[in-house]
Amino acid sequence: MAGAVELSEILEHPEYMEPIPYKREIEIRGRLSRSIVEEISRAKKEPEWMLRLRLRALEAFEKLPTPKWIYGIESIDLEEITTYYVKPVEKPVEDWDKLPSEIRSIYEKLGLPEFYAKYLAGLSTVLDSETVYSSMKKVLEKLGVIMIPMEEAVKKYPDLVKKYFSRIYPLMEHKFSALHYALWSGGVFVYVPKNVKVPYPIEAFFYVGSELEGQFEHTLIVADEGSELTFIEGCSAPRFKKYSFHDGMVELYAHKNSRISFITVQNWSRNIVNFNNKRGITEENAYIEWLEGSIGSKYTVTYPSTILRGEGSGTSSIVVGIANGPYIKDTGSKVIHAAPNTRSRIISKSISSRGGVNIYRGMVQVNRGAKYSRSHVQCDSLILDEKSKAYTYPIIHVMDNTADVGHEATTGRINPEQLYYLQTRGLSEDQAKSLIVLGYIRDILRGLPLEYVAMLSRVIQLEFERIGGVG
Amino acid sequence: MLPLIVEDLSVAVDSKKILENIDLRVDHGELLVIMGPNGSGKTSLALTIMGHPSYRVLKGRIIIDGEDITDKSPDYRALKGLFLLFQNPVEIPGVNLKSLLRAALNKRMGKTDLTEPVPGLEEKLVAEAKMLGLSEEHLERDINVGFSGGEKKRSELLQAKILRPRYVIMDEPDSGLDVDGVRMVADIIRELISTGNAVVLITHYPRVLEYVEPSRVVVIHKGRIVATGGRELVDKINMEGYKWLGEVENGGSG
Numbered sequence: 001m002a003g004a005v006e007l008s009e010i011l012e013h014p015e016y017m018e019p020i021p022y023k024r025e026i027e028i029r030g031r032l033s034r035s036i037v038e039e040i041s042r043a044k045k046e047p048e049w050m051l052r053l054r055l056r057a058l059e060a061f062e063k064l065p066t067p068k069w070i071y072g073i074e075s076i077d078l079e080e081i082t083t084y085y086v087k088p089v090e091k092p093v094e095d096w097d098k099l100p101s102e103i104r105s106i107y108e109k110l111g112l113p114e115f116y117a118k119y120l121a122g123l124s125t126v127l128d129s130e131t132v133y134s135s136m137k138k139v140l141e142k143l144g145v146i147m148i149p150m151e152e153a154v155k156k157y158p159d160l161v162k163k164y165f166s167r168i169y170p171l172m173e174h175k176f177s178a179l180h181y182a183l184w185s186g187g188v189f190v191y192v193p194k195n196v197k198v199p200y201p202i203e204a205f206f207y208v209g210s211e212l213e214g215q216f217e218h219t220l221i222v223a224d225e226g227s228e229l230t231f232i233e234g235c236s237a238p239r240f241k242k243y244s245f246h247d248g249m250v251e252l253y254a255h256k257n258s259r260i261s262f263i264t265v266q267n268w269s270r271n272i273v274n275f276n277n278k279r280g281i282t283e284e285n286a287y288i289e290w291l292e293g294s295i296g297s298k299y300t301v302t303y304p305s306t307i308l309r310g311e312g313s314g315t316s317s318i319v320v321g322i323a324n325g326p327y328i329k330d331t332g333s334k335v336i337h338a339a340p341n342t343r344s345r346i347i348s349k350s351i352s353s354r355g356g357v358n359i360y361r362g363m364v365q366v367n368r369g370a371k372y373s374r375s376h377v378q379c380d381s382l383i384l385d386e387k388s389k390a391y392t393y394p395i396i397h398v399m400d401n402t403a404d405v406g407h408e409a410t411t412g413r414i415n416p417e418q419l420y421y422l423q424t425r426g427l428s429e430d431q432a433k434s435l436i437v438l439g440y441i442r443d444i445l446r447g448l449p450l451e452y453v454a455m456l457s458r459v460i461q462l463e464f465e466r467i468g469g470v471g
Numbered sequence: 472m473l474p475l476i477v478e479d480l481s482v483a484v485d486s487k488k489i490l491e492n493i494d495l496r497v498d499h500g501e502l503l504v505i506m507g508p509n510g511s512g513k514t515s516l517a518l519t520i521m522g523h524p525s526y527r528v529l530k531g532r533i534i535i536d537g538e539d540i541t542d543k544s545p546d547y548r549a550l551k552g553l554f555l556l557f558q559n560p561v562e563i564p565g566v567n568l569k570s571l572l573r574a575a576l577n578k579r580m581g582k583t584d585l586t587e588p589v590p591g592l593e594e595k596l597v598a599e600a601k602m603l604g605l606s607e608e609h610l611e612r613d614i615n616v617g618f619s620g621g622e623k624k625r626s627e628l629l630q631a632k633i634l635r636p637r638y639v640i641m642d643e644p645d646s647g648l649d650v651d652g653v654r655m656v657a658d659i660i661r662e663l664i665s666t667g668n669a670v671v672l673i674t675h676y677p678r679v680l681e682y683v684e685p686s687r688v689v690v691i692h693k694g695r696i697v698a699t700g701g702r703e704l705v706d707k708i709n710m711e712g713y714k715w716l717g718e719v720e721n722g723g724s725g
């Protein structure tokens with residue numbers, strides 16, 4: 001693939017060794033017309049307010065400057081993206097046996113049930129999950145939890161949705177948030193009523209669409225007072241897509257005393273440019289927990305962020321980036337302490353291998369008056385070979401002198417003696433690497449559902465095995 | 472079962488020659504003892520047999536189980552039943568004995584997911600660790616990180632016991648061990664040879680050999696085998712040290 005080759009050349013370029021590796025500007029080709037946006041809205045039979053929001057976003061998109069901090073993307077073609085909306089491509093293959101054998105063998109190795117593998121491979125457009133999930137759905141219904149497609153929610157619960165939609169992640173934030181709001185489609189709306197504690201993690205695998213899609217799914221989760229929810233978005237199994245630009249968004253609103261855990265493990269094919277805009281707001285004594293794992297994609301930009309608005313509220317962000325091959329993971333987290341006695345914790349763990357680059361960018365801000373706020377940032381990089389790199393750009397703004405803010409960073413390298421040692425115990429070099437990687441993130445996996453951890457560790461082993469055929 | 476054979480082996484690190492014309496043979500049920508002064512090449516030989524990439528074989532062959540493994544990867548050798556107890560095992564942050572042995576056993580069972588639980592392993596590990604003087608806590612700690620000298624040796628021995636290799640090279644398993652530890656090493660060696668395995672023991676001390684009888688003893692000096700014999704060589708080295716090697720060296724030739 002031409003794109004990947006070019007990227008690896010960039011990575012080997014000596015300029016890249018300089019401290020701030022952002023030079024290129026993104027080129028946006030084509031235009032989004034007002035009529036396309038109107039057409040999307042009409043096709044979705046949206047209420048007027050949503051159309052107006054889309055049009056405002058379109059205006060903002062056109063006015064906002066292209067971010068300079070994006071590195072490694074040559075261009076984004078709006079024509080391609082919008083073509084998808086006007087005429088969605090039919091699903092290409094119908095037959096499991098017609099899938100490339102490589103893809104099939106990976107899903108088989110992962111031990112995925114066939115209905116699930118079919119869905120992941122794009123053979124079916126919806127996860128045929130009635131049998132598996134219907135009992136869970138019933139439990140949710142009984143609890144009064146709303147969990148429906150975002151588009152449906154806009155029509156069915158307009159007042160509820162309106163109260164939060166685009167209020168957490170403003171459309172003016174940057175060019176790609178504006179683009180997202182102009183084109184958003186898909187995603188999930190979740191509302192957890194007061195004092196309802198959802199007893200098990202909810203796994204929501206969203207549909208990525210087919211050829212040339214731009215995926216702009218919008219997920220909004222509202223946890224009402226005293227409620228609790230663990231939400232697992234996406235799935236760690238590899239997803240095979242042709243070219244794609246992803247610009248999704250997640251908004252979380254945690255009311256007083258509530259708690260939201262939002263878990264994502266992304267493993268898309270290596271030509272996807274992935275923007276993931278995630279933000280949450282906590283009210284008094286609420287807690288938002290982000291766990292963001294990025295395995296796939298060519299280039300991922302994601303910084304889950306939380307605004308600690310209510311006194312005594314807190315957040316934790318655990319961000320894991322695996323860049324195995326000529327790919328970039330530009331990840332991190334942002335926290336704004338806007339009330340007294342708030343606390344935050346950011347743990348970033350990156351793994352760079354075979355020329356991969358991880359960039360950590362984080363920001364902790366303690367506003368004036370956010371007394372006795374505490375924040376701790378731990379930023380670890382693991383570098384598996386000489387070709388791979390990790391950069392760390394932490395930003396800390398403390399405007400209240402009672403705050404307690406700490407930052408720690410470590411960089412670990414695997415040396416050949418360690419790989420040799422593990423090989424003498426019977427593991428291949430790649431298996432030795434994945435064992436070290438799994439050990440490195442072990443603590444993070446501890447809180448996740450067991451089957452999820454099992455799947456993830458298979459995925460990581462496969463990741464290092466599959467690409468490591470050469471070495 | 473077929474022996475471990477090292478045939479006319481010469482080895483270099485970078486451009487430096489460190490082993491020359493080494494010939495060895497260890498049959499199953501045999502204990503070969505290798506002695507020699509510091510820096511004579513014992514560890515280099517062990518690492519070469521175990522396929523360490525820094526040790527370049529200039530000539531000769533290494534054969535186990537009738538197969539020439541001179542060019543094989545370390546993991547291939549391990550799966551053929553070869554095992555090395557390291558003199559100085561490396562620290563591996565993130566990997567503990569439990570996860571390593573689980574992976575190593577899964578690999579031997581042909582599993583692709585090396586993190587799968589292995590039935591019965593947990594209990595077995597705990598029991599064996601206890602016998603080897605390690606606590607359960609050692610099984611969960613990163614391998615060799617903060618381990619004492621003796622604990623490292625014990626962890627190596629534990630791995631050998633769990634993985635059940637058929638050709639075992641022990642590089643100074645007795646160094647740094649207390650009296651009970653040395654006895655334990657001897658017991659393990661005896662058990663290994665009595666169950667038909669081939670054992671190579673590299674050591675500086677005669678003490679471990681008070682409890683187990685060597686089949687043969689070779690002395691390495693400056694990368695060459697300069698003497699071959701039996702227990703009497705051990706006694707001689709114990710009495711006289713290695714001063715006599717100068718004469719042997721002048722008399723010998725490659």
Ligand SMILES: Nc1ncnc2c1ncn2[C@@H]1O[C@H](COP(=O)(O)OP(=O)(O)OP(=O)(O)O)[C@@H](O)[C@H]1O
Nearest residue numbers: 484489507508509510511512513514515516525558
């Ligand atoms: N990787 C290496 N790079 C450079 N020199 C090496 C390397 N490995 C071994 N040597 C050299 O080869 C010689 C033999 O070393 P080796 O470790 O094999 O000795 P040894 O017999 O095991 O000694 P000891 O009894 O102290 O353990 C030494 O001079 C050592 O410095």
Ligand SMILES: [Mg+2]
Nearest residue numbers: 513514515558
């Ligand atoms: Mg040595």
